[in-house]
Amino acid sequence: ETGVTQSPTHLIKTRGQQVTLRCSSQSGHNTVSWYQQALGQGPQFIFQYYREEENGRGNFPPRFSGLQFPNYSSELNVNALELDDSALYLCASSKDVGQGNTEAFFGQGTRLTVV
Amino acid sequence: AQSVTQLGSHVSVSEGALVLLRCNYSSSVPPYLFWYVQYPNQGLQLLLKYTSAATLVKGINGFEAEFKKSETSFHLTKPSAHMSDAAEYFCAVSPYGGATNKLIFGTGTLLAVQP
Numbered sequence: 001e002t003g004v005t006q007s008p009t010h011l012i013k014t015r016g017q018q019v020t021l022r023c024s025s026q027s028g029h030n031t032v033s034w035y036q037q038a039l040g041q042g043p044q045f046i047f048q049y050y051r052e053e054e055n056g057r058g059n060f061p062p063r064f065s066g067l068q069f070p071n072y073s074s075e076l077n078v079n080a081l082e083l084d085d086s087a088l089y090l091c092a093s094s095k096d097v098g099q100g101n102t103e104a105f106f107g108q109g110t111r112l113t114v115v
Numbered sequence: 116a117q118s119v120t121q122l123g124s125h126v127s128v129s130e131g132a133l134v135l136l137r138c139n140y141s142s143s144v145p146p147y148l149f150w151y152v153q154y155p156n157q158g159l160q161l162l163l164k165y166t167s168a169a170t171l172v173k174g175i176n177g178f179e180a181e182f183k184k185s186e187t188s189f190h191l192t193k194p195s196a197h198m199s200d201a202a203e204y205f206c207a208v209s210p211y212g213g214a215t216n217k218l219i220f221g222t223g224t225l226l227a228v229q230p
Binding site for chain 1: 151156157158159160161164205207215216217218219220221222223
């Protein structure tokens with residue numbers, strides 16, 4: 001059983017650019033959640049995808065968008081990068097079993113630096 | 116709105132001493148509460164969770180937490196600290212009264228263990 005993997009592990013982008021972060025969910029999981037963790041802060045919920053549809057969103061602007069693919073992997077896209085977007089981006093996968101989700105397993109994250 | 120507050124951004128204990136990390140929650144519905152641990156350059160690992168069953172919850176690595184509705188608290192304890200416990204700990208609440216994994220995290224407590 002493979003765990004949650006995220007790519008890339010680190011990247012540096014320039015303000016105004018666009019970035020795509022990728023997440024492969026754990027085998028058997030159909031739900032992916034994305035979180036932003038700024039330095040010294042707790043993770044903040046960005047959005048969740050279930051069966052390729054957005055299933056809830058936190059307080060993030062529309063330039064944060066996502067996709068989920070038929071194999072349940074997911075992408076997080078951020079347009080018009082700002083310096084404050086510098087953070088660790090965490091992906092978590094779980095399985096919706098109809099009455100809630102199983103435990104969420106987190107990937108190691110992608111460290112994004114915007115300069 | 117649901118939230119969690121972690122009291123003490125840094126806690127230092129001696130090896131073998133009691134670990135007590137504090138978390139208070141605010142929730143208008145019966146909450147699901149979680150404790151996660153994050154080691155440097157790693158994702159989050161679930162230590163334990165409260166889902167309205169037993170109020171004393173036992174987790175991995177000897178940690179446990181007690182749900183106290185009257186005090187709106189969910190403090191994390193471990194009787195005897197090990198050097199390997201040094202990490203950052205996050206309390207989280209699931210704000211929808213269920214296991215949706217759309218988690219709201221506290222700001223974290225960094226635990227240092229002194230030899």
